[in-house]
Amino acid sequence: MVISLVLTEILVVTMVAFAPLLVPPLVRLATFPLAAVTRATGALAGDNARAAVRRTASAAAPVMVTVAVAGSLVGVTTASTATAIADDRAHLTADAVVAADGGPGLPAAALRELSAVPGVRAASPAVGTSGFLVGSDVVMAGGIGAVDPATLPGVIRLDTVKGSLDDLRGDAIAVTKSLAGQLGWRVGDEAEVYLADATKVRVKVAAVIGSSAGLPPVLFPRDALVRHAPDTMADTVYLSLAPDADRAVVKVAAGRIADAYGAVAHDRDDWLALRASAAQQEGRVLLLVLLGTAMLYTGIAIANTLVMAAGERAEGIALLRRLGATRRQVLRTVGWETLTVVAVGGVLGVFAAGVTMLGVIRALSGTGVGAEFPVPWREMGAVLGGCLVVALLATLVPTLIQLRSAGRPAASAGR
Secondary structure, three states: OHHHHHHHHHHHHHHHHOHHHHHHHHHHHHHHHHHHHOOOHHHHHHHHHHHOHHHHHHHHHHHHHHHHHHHHHHHHHHHHHHHHHHHHHHHEOOOEEEEOOOOOOEOHHHHHHHHOOOOEEEEEEEEEEEEEEEOOOOEEEEEEEEEOOOOHHHOEOOOEEEEOHHHOOOOEEEEEHHHHHHHOOOOOOEEEEEOOOOOEEEEEEEEEEOOOOOOOOEEEEHHHHHHHOOOOOEOEEEEEEOOOOOHHHHHHHHHHHHHHOOOEEEEHHHHHHHHHHHHHHHHHHHHHHHHHHHHHHHHHHHHHHHHHHHHHHHHHHHHHHHOOOOHHHHHHHHHHHHHHHHHHHHHHHHHHHHHHHHHHHHHHHHHOOOOOOOOOHHHHHHHHHHHHHHHHHHHHHHHHHHHHHOOOOOOOOOO
């Protein structure tokens, strides 16, 4: 995924270098419908854009960068979030979930009470914390969790890629395929893990799993993590119900126990919807932080480039006025040309982002359920719309100023 994001920048630079070859055919395609619906201004805009290929290419470049960067960031965020949500939904088999929801956690007493509720077949606790993982040539922060290997298969289905979850006992761990690849861990390797309180633990990689299915990417047996960190409490308990259990009765009983410990009981669908909403919100915040800064700088680049290009267009505007073009016709021609530039830059930017997404989807396809990629039409439409607004302001305002000093038309021209 990281390589795919870097590839976006390489493609953008490459397409800028080859713009004199790429721009003319794209301009011809973009202006064909304009020439068909206007008598003169659309065709003239296309001729201007093709005649000044370097100017058109330089004006389209910042639009291309904006769309490519935005497309790759939006695409990666959207695809990652959607894939994680689909992964949770595909692997969660529990009928209900009791979650601490920011509370202190669920102690062993809460687990015993939940296990004793009539109709509950299994209550499987899960602990989530963080720490540092020592790889072959990297040390990275990562999520660390603990599960009960005996009850986990009844509530969450984990797909083993290598090794076996039956060996998840003692100081052994299971790790996701993607994280194992980053750290250089293989089944049977011994590795070092530092827990949140800086406790160093020597572990053995017992299994590599396709995805964490909503759990942390590194999983300890619960008794091992409690031995190293005695104050650790479960933040989630997954409940599997018997086939003949009355779900409403179980939910009321589980809710009563959860309330006593500052937790909340959810049924499966509510829990998945809650996690999906949280993941989407987190993705939106990340996107706003990354995309907001990028769009600020690329917006300045679009305006700056087009304002400079407007200076090169001054002689042509004066000539149009002397040939009889009205102010409205000149503005319309410049507007169509600007629209053409944004369209060309947008097409090239979408292409660069699309190649990036092919790599990202390929990377995500190894998560067990395959990659999910809902096309972000709204976000990309907003980016293209923003580019168009900035571009029109950066061209029409200088054009209006230039028209004040241009001569009057010699005769009335066609529309």
